[in-house]
Amino acid sequence: xxxxxxxxxxxxxxxxxxxxxxxxxxxxxxxxxxxxxxxxxxxxxxxxxxxxxxxxxxxxxxxxxxxxxxxxxxxxxxxxxxxxxxxxxxxxxxxxxxxxxxxxxxxxxxxxxxx
Amino acid sequence: xxxxxxxxxxxxxxxxxxxxxxxxxxxxxxxxxxxxxxxxxxxxxxxxxxxxxxxxxxxxxxxxxxxxxxxxxxxxxxxxxxxxxxxxxxxxxxxxxxxxxxxxxxxxxxxxxxx
Numbered sequence: 437x438x439x440x441x442x443x444x445x446x447x448x449x450x451x452x453x454x455x456x457x458x459x460x461x462x463x464x465x466x467x468x469x470x471x472x473x474x475x476x477x478x479x480x481x482x483x484x485x486x487x488x489x490x491x492x493x494x495x496x497x498x499x500x501x502x503x504x505x506x507x508x509x510x511x512x513x514x515x516x517x518x519x520x521x522x523x524x525x526x527x528x529x530x531x532x533x534x535x536x537x538x539x540x541x542x543x544x545x546x547x548x549x550x551x
Numbered sequence: 552x553x554x555x556x557x558x559x560x561x562x563x564x565x566x567x568x569x570x571x572x573x574x575x576x577x578x579x580x581x582x583x584x585x586x587x588x589x590x591x592x593x594x595x596x597x598x599x600x601x602x603x604x605x606x607x608x609x610x611x612x613x614x615x616x617x618x619x620x621x622x623x624x625x626x627x628x629x630x631x632x633x634x635x636x637x638x639x640x641x642x643x644x645x646x647x648x649x650x651x652x653x654x655x656x657x658x659x660x661x662x663x664x665x666x
Binding site for chain 2: 491530536537540
């Protein structure tokens with residue numbers, strides 16, 4: 437157990453639907469990162485939050501959004517789902533601050549299948 | 552901006568043989584450097600990290616990596632590979648960007664271990 441909890445582990449949904457993926461970071465970590473991993477695109481950075489504030493955006497589609505709540509858990513919302521959104525979605529957390537990088541702790545991921 | 556290159560997409564080694572996975576980075580100063588391992592269906596796990604001091608760093612599972620500034624490399628090594636080492640390995644570089652720590656992952660190297 438890495439300390440980063442992601443739910444659900446598996447999700448099967450139809451095209452056009454909306455889903456919410458949840459992540460609880462490791463205790464004490466203020467930063468949360470979301471990644472998408474697919475066979476053809478590899479590991480793609482989506483978005484980062486630090487203590488409730490959006491810190492950086494990567495290749496995140498407009499149909500996707502995220503937030504980090506006061507208790508530091510984060511949710512990734514995916515809407516108007518397409519077949520191509522089928523992928524593994526990872527959450528990672530870190531204690532990184534402006535000057536130090538301690539590495540990331542990853543959750544075990546949510547496997548999303550859009551049918 | 553930093554970048555990282557893993558030139559080998561797939562590597563096959565025999566069990567018991569030595570292993571070296573290549574990683575080259577681009578950054579103006581000495582960055583934070585990481586190696587992660589991902590077993591099938593799992594999240595990424597931090598193997599080791601470097602940011603200062605001894606250029607040879609030891610990690611978990613018997614892995615080590617050597618930072619070579621002159622070659623902008625951070626290659627991962629293991630003297631004797633076990634079948635359980637079959638996985639995908641990601642090199643990552645971290646540096647300060649836009650006032651916060653940013654991590655860039657390589658495209659990964661898949662390791663196959665044959666008996």
